[in-house]
Amino acid sequence: MKRSIRTAVSLSLSLALSVFALTGCGNGSADDSAAEGVMTHEEYMAAANDDQVVIDTYVQAKQSWWEDKATIYAQSKDGAYFIYNMACSEEDYAKLTPGTKIRVTGYKTEWSGEIEIAEGATFEILSGDSYIAEPTDVTALLGTDELINHQNEFVSFQGMTVEPSTDANGNEAAFLYSYDGSGEDGSDLYFNVSYNGNTYTFTIESYLCDSTTDVYNAVKALNVGDVINMEGFLYWYEGVNPHITSVTSAQ
Amino acid sequence: MLKKICSALLCAGLVLGLSGCHGSVGQKPFQMPEEFDTARQYEITFWAKNDTNKTQTDIYKKAIADFEALYPNIHVTMRLYTDYGRIYNDVITNISTNTTPNVCITYPDHIATYMTGRNSVVCLDELFSDERYGLGGSEVRFRAPGESQIIPKFLEECMIDGRHYAIPYMRSTEACYINKTYVEALGYTLPEELTWDFIWEVSEAAVAKNQDGTFRLNGQNVMIPFLYKSTDNMMIQMLRQKQAGYSTQEGDILLFHDTTKELLTTIAAHTQTGAFSTFKISGYPANFLNAGQCVFAIDSTAGATWMGSDAPLVDISEDKLVQFETAVMPIPQFDPENPVMISQGPSICVFNKEDPQEVLASWLFAQYLLTDQVQIAYAQTEGYVPVTTSAQQNPEYQDYLSRGGEDDNVYYDIKIQATKLLLDHTDQTFVTPVFNGSASLRDAAGHLIEDVTNSVKRKFTVDDAYLEKLFSDTSSLYHLDQVGGITSLRPADKAEMGKLPLPSVILLSVLLGAWLIILSCVLYTWKKGKNKSNPSVTH
Numbered sequence: 145m146k147r148s149i150r151t152a153v154s155l156s157l158s159l160a161l162s163v164f165a166l167t168g169c170g171n172g173s174a175d176d177s178a179a180e181g182v183m184t185h186e187e188y189m190a191a192a193n194d195d196q197v198v199i200d201t202y203v204q205a206k207q208s209w210w211e212d213k214a215t216i217y218a219q220s221k222d223g224a225y226f227i228y229n230m231a232c233s234e235e236d237y238a239k240l241t242p243g244t245k246i247r248v249t250g251y252k253t254e255w256s257g258e259i260e261i262a263e264g265a266t267f268e269i270l271s272g273d274s275y276i277a278e279p280t281d282v283t284a285l286l287g288t289d290e291l292i293n294h295q296n297e298f299v300s301f302q303g304m305t306v307e308p309s310t311d312a313n314g315n316e317a318a319f320l321y322s323y324d325g326s327g328e329d330g331s332d333l334y335f336n337v338s339y340n341g342n343t344y345t346f347t348i349e350s351y352l353c354d355s356t357t358d359v360y361n362a363v364k365a366l367n368v369g370d371v372i373n374m375e376g377f378l379y380w381y382e383g384v385n386p387h388i389t390s391v392t393s394a395q
Numbered sequence: 396m397l398k399k400i401c402s403a404l405l406c407a408g409l410v411l412g413l414s415g416c417h418g419s420v421g422q423k424p425f426q427m428p429e430e431f432d433t434a435r436q437y438e439i440t441f442w443a444k445n446d447t448n449k450t451q452t453d454i455y456k457k458a459i460a461d462f463e464a465l466y467p468n469i470h471v472t473m474r475l476y477t478d479y480g481r482i483y484n485d486v487i488t489n490i491s492t493n494t495t496p497n498v499c500i501t502y503p504d505h506i507a508t509y510m511t512g513r514n515s516v517v518c519l520d521e522l523f524s525d526e527r528y529g530l531g532g533s534e535v536r537f538r539a540p541g542e543s544q545i546i547p548k549f550l551e552e553c554m555i556d557g558r559h560y561a562i563p564y565m566r567s568t569e570a571c572y573i574n575k576t577y578v579e580a581l582g583y584t585l586p587e588e589l590t591w592d593f594i595w596e597v598s599e600a601a602v603a604k605n606q607d608g609t610f611r612l613n614g615q616n617v618m619i620p621f622l623y624k625s626t627d628n629m630m631i632q633m634l635r636q637k638q639a640g641y642s643t644q645e646g647d648i649l650l651f652h653d654t655t656k657e658l659l660t661t662i663a664a665h666t667q668t669g670a671f672s673t674f675k676i677s678g679y680p681a682n683f684l685n686a687g688q689c690v691f692a693i694d695s696t697a698g699a700t701w702m703g704s705d706a707p708l709v710d711i712s713e714d715k716l717v718q719f720e721t722a723v724m725p726i727p728q729f730d731p732e733n734p735v736m737i738s739q740g741p742s743i744c745v746f747n748k749e750d751p752q753e754v755l756a757s758w759l760f761a762q763y764l765l766t767d768q769v770q771i772a773y774a775q776t777e778g779y780v781p782v783t784t785s786a787q788q789n790p791e792y793q794d795y796l797s798r799g800g801e802d803d804n805v806y807y808d809i810k811i812q813a814t815k816l817l818l819d820h821t822d823q824t825f826v827t828p829v830f831n832g833s834a835s836l837r838d839a840a841g842h843l844i845e846d847v848t849n850s851v852k853r854k855f856t857v858d859d860a861y862l863e864k865l866f867s868d869t870s871s872l873y874h875l876d877q878v879g880g881i882t883s884l885r886p887a888d889k890a891e892m893g894k895l896p897l898p899s900v901i902l903l904s905v906l907l908g909a910w911l912i913i914l915s916c917v918l919y920t921w922k923k924g925k926n927k928s929n930p931s932v933t934h
Contacts, residue, residue: 193852194852194854195853251849251853253676255676255677255678256679256682262849263675311449312448312450322447322449322477324447324448324449325449326447326448326450326451326452326475327447327477328452328474328475331477382682382715383712
């Protein structure tokens with residue numbers, strides 16, 4: 145039922161936008177308005193899972209390329225997208241530099257709480273403008289229902305305190321290789337940070353930021369009690385699970 | 396004179412040809428050294444796979460330390476993976492540069508592909524039977540199992556083209572983890588043997604909704620009654636149970652037929668009602684099961700520590716956990732009187748190197764992973780089964796099995812039930828034929844289910860025309876038309892070899908030249924004879 149309502153709303157919005165476009169009544173600047181047949185972020189979010197979606201957006205970061213599939217963080221001025229295993233040649237992957245405008249056609253889906261464009265989407269690179277998002281400070285939204293409205297966006301966290309992480313053997317550390325300490329250098333890093341008395345687990349996704357990156361090494365240098373500022377993408381896995389791309393001292 | 400020149404050229408060509416073939420591509424086959432040179436130092440690399448489980452990585456580290464204490468001249472460096480696919484891709488990349496690891500955790504399907512690099516993987520038959528350094532050999536510095544102590548069925552799974560290219564390390568199968576509380580709430584009783592009909596029927600009953608749109612069974616907005624983790628296994632096991640084609644031992648592809656269509660049509664129908672989904676599409680079955688959003692979760696027995704209300708490993712927040720009784724059963728069957736299920740789990744292969752002493756050092760380490768202490772410790776980390784009778788019958792292991800439910804950690808009941816499931820059904824397990832391309836065929840089998848499930852969710856019609864196209868697209872996507880058996884590795888070799896090596900070019904040129912000279916001689920002789928017999932030709 146919910147899906148039907150969401151689909152109806154989506155269709156109504158699309159129809160209304162089409163009429164506006166045809167009659168030339170749109171007020172937005174050329175950069176902000178969606179081309180015909182292309183969804184705004186609001187329409188994308190209103191679409192039901194498994195609905196076909198078409199979006200124009202801008203590459204913010206590339207997570208991985210594997211067997212002609214690319215995983216991308218993308219953001220427009222009105223919202224962000226996670227595009228999982230999009231069909232992409234290695235040659236085209238090289239062209240997806242931050243800021244590049246792309247049109248993505250695929251299906252919306254949800255995987256363990258993460259809203260994303262499902263595996264197998266196609267894309268084309270659009271010429272014209274580019275856009276790199278400034279981080280939105282969401283520190284105060286941690287633990288609130290509002291945080292999910294910023295899912296996949298490039299965000300920042302200010303003045304958070306590093307808390308001990310406990311591995312599977314009960315040993316405490318400032319960070320762990322893999323969630324339980326079973327990894328090694330090169331694995332994902334997991335670390336705990338607190339704000340207002342609540343503790344959250346943040347991640348360095350090794351495909352996004354490998355062991356040669358500044359952020360990976362910055363996390364390896366953390367000590368419990370350090371107060372830090374961070375930037376990253378607001379990824380979701382069974383709850384908020386930010387993929388951090390920058391860590392600096394707040395002191 | 397001409398005859399002598401021809402003979403000389405042919406001999407030269409043959410000599411060149413023989414020298415050109417020797418070591419032209421790949422490596423020389425491994426030859427067992429007479430003695431292990433303990434005066435030398437060896438650096439060997441071990442690419443290991445763990446299930447993102449710290450205990451498992453600790454066991455590997457301890458095994459390495461214990462082995463190095465026995466062999467101080469062998470130093471083992473471990474590289475950890477959590478994904479067989481990654482190991483596979485990295486090995487493939489490293490074969491071309493001769494930088495493969497020495498010892499590697501892998502699947503036999505993958506080894507078949509590694510073997511396209513000639514002699515890249517060591518055939519272990521000679522090593523097995525060597526009296527001094529073989530399995531349980533007299534010069535081995537630890538108590539290694541003899542060949543007869545490796546479970547024959549598991550050892551057989553490591554054979555390719557009649558020879559052993561791996562040793563088994565751990566074995567698992569799939570299990571159905573069931574929210575028994577929900578099954579009974581729906582008015583059903585779990586049968587002795589689970590059937591597909593039962594699962595589909597209960598799953599359909601579980602999607603009934605309240606007027607407010609929530610599910611009647613759990614009062615939540617989410618309920619996927621039947622979730623399958625590995626859809627490649629799902630298709631493979633369904634076909635086996637139906638005694639329908641998948642592939643021949645030689646590598647002929649038999650996947651695309653009417654029984655496959657029938658299975659996919661059934662899966663489509665239950666996807667349509669919301670009764671079925673997959674890991675790739677919806678998420679980990681364990682997360683849904685533990686949140687009370689799933690009735691039947693099929694996953695590896697090696698994933699048992701994630702299953703159930705009291706699971707030691709949990710990925711969802713505590714407030715989402717639901718209390719229920721978990722039942723662990725073999726996967727559903729079409730013929731419950733003759734159950735069959737997949738055998739899976741890591742095996743170990745040894746890569747060939749120029750230095751046979753280095754290979755022997757690698758073999759000794761690989762063999763060490765079969766010792767009771769490693770086998771028992773690792774098997775206890777998940778629903779794995781040790782691969783040797785020696786470990787299985789060890790009193791320490793028997794004690795472990797008898798203590799299921801004593802705690803929610805080492806003796807976690809669900810994990811030990813899953814282990815016992817395989818121990819009780821080892822004779823009913825099977826593996827699919829291994830050949831160059833069998834890994835792609837496996838991917839294709841899973842793809843069929845994923846594609847149908849996605850298509851139904853996306854409101855496409857799944858009918859005969861759709862399935863015909865799916866078959867054709869899948870065959871093309873996974874290059875199944877180019878797949879051949881292990882005995883037909885030649886086309887792949889050919890593709891990889893690229894330009895002919897110089898000696899071969901010289902050989903072919905010499906042969907061509909020799910034949911041209913022979914032909915000239917014949918023509919000359921024939922013409923001479925003809926002239927002699929032709930009265931019209933005058934001198």
